[in-house]
Amino acid sequence: MDACLTVERDVDKVYTKFQQIASHTQKTLEELIQHVKGISNELKEAPEDSELTPAQSLVVSQCTKKMKDSASYIGSNHKDLHSSVSKIGKVIDRNFMPDINALGQESNFDSPEKVNLINEVICEHFFRKGMLDIAEQLIDDAALQVDGTNKEPFIEINKILEALKARNLQPALQWAQIHREQLHAQHSSLEFKLHRLQFIELLRGGAANQQQILQYARNFGMFADGHSKELQIMMGSLLYLRQGIQNSPYSHLLDPINWLEICDVFTRDACSLLGLSVESPLCVSVQAGAIALPSLLNIKHVMQQRQVSGVWSSKDELPIEVDLGTDCRYHSIFACPILRQQSTDHNPPMRLICGHVISRDSLNKLISGNKVKCPYCPVEQSPSDARQIHF
Ligand SMILES: [Zn+2]
Incomplete structure (x- = not known):
């Protein structure tokens, strides 16, 4: 953390310097442009073919000198700034231990099969994130054999999530209806939550939507058993349709957090239905590695100091227990x-x-x-x- 603060301080210094130079340069250039415009206007007013008076020629030569001086001043400032920026790289090198290779195991990447596996994991990560073109490019460049069926679920999930982010519930509702039985088997309330959100959106429209709202409420018949409490709240809110839900005790229904929540619920339920992990395995690995790295570097350092580095020979196991926090706990040990x-x-x-x-x-x-x-x-x-x- 100290290392980050030191680097940040140096970066701030360079940034301040950059801003000062930028504003000064801007000001100098504007003044010069004004000056040159003034001279140019004065010369335009003179009759054609007339020669410059000695005074005018003095002004022009002074102006040229001023421009040359300013250019060299700006140039030297730029050079100065450049050297400050390049020093940041050295500050980073000085403050961060680059020797993380000592913790790795070279055999992890030493065969084409392993490299292929890593490329596949990276590719799957891009599919998950909906970055299809990058994934396709990687498949081409690394000559990966990726089965088309691997990417289809990700494409579908991403399309639906995009629609949800744009507050369009239809694709998600269709998906939930198609997979109703499987969702029911895993006790998911996704379909109910989607209908509820659609209902809330109609409520937002106020009394003008009354007919439509009552019509839509029929969708909730099949959810009456498991969600009676939530349904009571939704029906109760109808009393305030005329005066506006936002000014009623039911205003929490309009909270935008419902939209963030539905994206999470959809991702979790869809991934579990398709047998996929909710989070990208690549992200989780990198995150776990970043959390564990400082402790491992410390223990490595201590082992080297006490000359017992040979103790950690079996690299399949860690020399110490590293607590990655509750987020990284997936199964019983x-x-x-x-x-x-x-x-x-x-x-x-x-x-x-x-x-x-x-x-x-x-x-x-x-x-x-x-x-x-x-x-x-x-x-x-x-x-x-x-x-x-x-x-
Ligand atoms: Zn026993």
Whole structure:
């Protein structure tokens, strides 16, 4: 953070300097233009073919000198500014540790297959964001074999989201009606929320829409069971149709936040229905990496100082536990109660027949003879009865 502030201070200095030079240059040039215009007008008034008087010729030569001086002054200012700007690069280098390569594993990118995989992830990210032309270009440039069916769901979702952002509910409503059963199975209230928003938009129009509003209310018949409370509020708001909803206790219905919320609800429900993650895996990875990087750089530094850097040899695992915050928690993890270590692919959780779970390493350590005694209950059992658990 300190490094950011130092760089920001230097950038501010250059920016102030830039503004000063820009306004000064502007002023000098305007004055010069006025001056030259004045001389030019004076010369125009003189009869044709007449020679310059000595006074006029003096004025012209003084003006030329002034222009040359100003040009060289502006030039030197520009040069000065240029060197200040280039110093910013050095300030950034000085303040940020560029040695993040030490944390990476070169073998991550060393084969064409892996590079291909990374390109595919980047490509999928662009599809997700609706940047179709960039994604297509990447497919061409990197000669990727991307199945057309991969991008279709993203294109559809993005089209609907664009429409929602433009406050057009129709494409989303059509989508929700087509997928009604699947949405219902995952307890989604997307369709109701879309109809509710359409109803609110009609309310916004006031008494002039009365007929239309009553007509539209028929759509809510099928939602009566699950959303009675919300329906009561919507019907209650009709009492204030004439005086205007915005001046009534129901004014919260018109809150623009409803539109932001519907975009979130749609994205979440549509992604879950299509078996996609809500957030782009690439964004999440970069975000997690950025959060973890300072701790990893610190531990690396400490390890080097104490000359124990060889300890971190297995790069599939982190040398310390890094807390990425609740946003980055996606699934349950298991920490062995005996060894007090998080389980890994090589040391997975094992369920004993009594129902207690310990890691495989603990299980192996507890075997005596051909039996193992559960450290908790303690039921004696055969180690081969233990079953691996997958989270
Ligand atoms: Zn047990």
